[in-house]
Amino acid sequence: MPIRIADNLPARRTLEAESVIVMGETEAARQDIRPLRIALLNLMPDKITTETQIARLLGATPLQIELELVRLSGHVSKTTSAGHIAEFYRPFRDVRAERFDGLIVTGAPVETMDYGEVTYWDELRQIFDWSQTLCHRLFTICWGAMAALAHFHGVPKHALGAKAHGVFPHLNRAPASPWLRGMSDIVPVPVSRWSEVRRDDLPETVKVLLDSDEVGPCLVDDPAHRAIHMFNHLEYDTLTLDTEYRRDGERIVPRHYYPDDDPAQLPRNTWRTYGHQLFGNWINEVYQTTPFDLNAIA
Secondary structure, eight states, rough: OOEETTTTTHHHHHHTTTTTEEEEEHHHHHHOOEEEEEEOOOSSSSHHHHHHHHHHHHHTTSSSSEEEEEEOOTTOOOSSOOHHHHHHHHEEEHTTOOOOOEEEEETTTTSOOEEESTHHHHHHHHHHHHHHHEEEEEETTHHHHHHHHHHHOOOOOOOEEEEEEEEEEEEEOOOOGGGGGGGSSEEEEEEEEEEEEOGGGGGGEEEEEETTTTTTEEEEEEGGEEEEEEEOTTOOOOHHHHHHHHHHOSSSSSSTSGGGGOOOOOOOSSSSSHHHHHHHHHHHHHHHSSSGGGGGGG
16 A cells, blocks of 8 residues: 655655655545554654655555654754645644554754754654643654654753764564564664764663664654654655755764675665664554554544
């Protein structure tokens, strides 16, 4: 089954070129089926790239997905055109009375700041609380994951002396977990961050699923909040780390990314399969456990 997005969303052309089945509003209305409603709170500066990456992984699952793009009500993006935001994104204040099968919260380029210094911190905390009442499952990524753990559990984040940047092998610590179904014992994951969450700071109710000796926890399960939190980026494209490396003035070469660690060579994508598995497992778990009647989500 396909992913349902706006007909003129830029991601549509990219996904169709990759043979991801995309459905428009008219086609979706003809199917006698309840799609899964997934809200994406996109906090990344390059919103078009991020919405394409997430839609690609959701659209590869065997279920019909209705993707709702959500933005903060009290924050104006300076890096994505106002026209794109106005056409495709709904402010949180307009969706807060609605129910969703799942909510995905992305990272944001504010990880070196204290949470209280982030201008939209209060609204984000309201969204996390809302996810516990009108959303069935929560999936947070990078800074969004750190912020969620700080909000729900008081877990601090710690600044790194140097940017963690590259593709690092992670140990699968819970192969029986539904979130890691089908994954190998070692999972390569792109990492790109200036801060970290440490194992010792996590409460006993939060279980580490993927872990690295080099860069710490990657994926944790937070069953008390029906959430998984991923500190890294299985959604990344092949060249995303390369783009960041060039953008940052080629100061920190991403580790384990280029062949022979040579930035002149084209990187190889070793994580794509695991990104599809993680998002597919999440969607499957949402589908298996969400009520058929959206009004029953509470």
